[in-house]
């Protein structure tokens with residue numbers, strides 16, 4: 182914990198040295214680029230994740246800035262989803278999964294048995310890879326979060342939340358006449374936008390998206406990318422994607438993961454034009470992944 | 471060169487696929503044939519069973535009634551006015567006897583008289599009393615009424631269509647002659663037997679009804695449902711959603727599966743030892759029957775509820791948890807509504823088993839001869855399968871058709887229950 186505390190106060194441009202922390206890192210020893218920023222919404226230091234005995238994330242440290250979109254890329258199985266799920270403690274729900282390290286949201290520790298995950302998940306929302314609307318009406322899907330967190334005292338208030346959320350998710354015009362119909366009856370792209378509306382209905386500060394467009398066609402994908410760019414004004418977003426074009430289009434910074442290590446973090450433009458690390462270059466030029 | 475090689479290869483592959491295709495279709499046909507054959511076999515068995523039961527039992531829903539010209543003679547009755555105490559003591563039997571004597575004056579000697587008097591049911595005087603209580607002004611008047619006949623008489627008349635000269639049994643030649651004359655003059659009529667549905671068991675077959683057993687079954691099942699469903703669902707939810715997966719929960723799982731296979735009579739013994747001997751609850755009561763059947767159905771309900779909970783897609787749980795729902799909220803808002811149809815199916819299977827269960831109820835005294843219709847869960851009662859068992863065990867010929875009729879009532883009860891379950895499931899499923 183001590184070494185992590187020092188890591189938090191490191192200057193943001195410093196490249197993390199393998200000797201700086203007492204975790205054993207075989208390969209690669211460092212994260213190159215700029216993993217840290219000045220005004221961090223989320224600070225992660227020395228994150229290790231284990232599934233049983235198997236370590237899936239090795240000593241990852243990263244900052245996500247306020248109102249910033251950070252893209253996470255890397256070959257399949259490198260631990261992007263695992264890392265993303267640390268940020269709202271969804272890994273707690275997996276049997277045998279252990280997360281150690283320091284995670285701060287606005288300077289507040291959120292990783293620890295004593296932290297209540299219920300309010301945390303209201304602050305850090307999540308959109309999953311496969312659209313997973315509740316088998317309830319469209320209205321109920323969006324109203325669910327505000328309801329359980331007690332955000333609306335009157336029906337009119339709830340109606341307004343539902344409308345603004347759906348509008349922001351770019352779905353309102355398509356569904357406003359059938360709010361009482363099942364959310365599961367929408368098309369895949371509409372369902373995913375419904376899930377986004379559901380996530381933003383509780384006004385989270387951070388939205389985590391795990392390959393939100395992987396099940397969608399190019400048009401629906403474009404809509405959601407547009408949406409992400411709009412949402413950035415109000416939310417901080419961490420997005421996992423397999424599409425480098427998508428990462429390039431929507432994100433300000435890009436993090437490249439490899440075998441559970443965070444290899445490189447840099448401005449998105451830099452990563453895709455002039456990557457610092459050989460592994461990153463190999464990946465973006467399509468030599469593996 | 472390589473091209474023609476590839477072509478030849480494709481041809482070979484295609485011909486092989488075609489060869490195999492025939493074999494595949496043949497297999498499919500055979501398999502489908504097997505399936506249809508087994509369904510036909512099953513349906514045939516059911517049809518045979520049902521026709522047999524209906525054929526044997528339909529008679530029980532009808533009963534012969536005798537037309538009698540009675541006089542409510544105050545002298546014969548031995549009363550002066552109609553009131554509670556007078557009615558209780560009044561000699562209605564005498565009125566019936568007088569009416570019979572007047573109808574067949576030729577019966578003079580004692581034996582002939584006794585045979586004559588045995589034509590109406592022993593219930594007839596009570597029917598007269600009820601009539602007079604309702605209409606006190608009839609005292610001293612004459613009236614034509616219909617009264618139930620004795621079971622021997624009923625069986626004799628009913629058998630006329632089947633057996634040449636009818637099934638005589640205990641009916642003497644002389645009595646048979648009287649009955650024939652009554653039958654031909656229309657003074658004996660087959661009518662719908664309402665008493666079968668409105669009264670409890672009786673030693674006299676013609677007066678025996680199914681209502682006590684029906685109500686007993688309903689009360690027992692109500693207790694069973696009220697206890698086993700919530701307990702079973704709660705246990706399943708805890709085991710699936712909250713319990714840590716360790717050796718203890720494994721042990722519990724194994725034990726639940728074992729309990730599902732324990733012979734039901736063991737639960738009866740357990741109920742006898744715990745509920746009656748230790749807690750001293752009233753024996754023969756639906757309360758204890760329900761408790762014992764709860765023990766018996768719990769494993770079924772727990773196992774099927776767990777299966778239903780397991781079938782809820784994890785993505786729904788994840789979505790709810792990702793929204794910040796607590797574990798209880800995830801369970802109550804998402805898991806239970808989605809698992810409810812499956813849970814209900816399990817509960818209905820368990821209850822259907824419980825409805826047909828006899829052995830454990832014998833152990834806790836629900837086999838007693840119960841005449842009164844139970845009014846609460848602590849009244850002595852019997853249940854449909856036990857009633858069937860009791861009637862099937864009785865020597866009187868008339869109980870044969872009663873037994874089959876009781877089976878029909880049991881089946882009707884079961885079908886109603888299952889239809890209710892299907893309806894409920896449809897209703898719940900419509901909410902996806």
Ligand SMILES: Nc1ncnc2c1ncn2[C@@H]1O[C@H](COP(=O)(O)OP(=O)(O)OP(=O)(O)O)[C@@H](O)[C@H]1O
Nearest residue numbers: 232235237255256257258259260261262263264275
């Ligand atoms: N529930 C789990 N139990 C055990 N191991 C897991 C579990 N989930 C993931 N892993 C392992 O952890 C590693 C990282 O998995 P993760 O799902 O984070 O990869 P990913 O980068 O998201 O891959 P993809 O791009 O294919 O989604 C993999 O080796 C995977 O096998």
Ligand SMILES: [Mg+2]
Nearest residue numbers: 261262263391
């Ligand atoms: Mg993933």
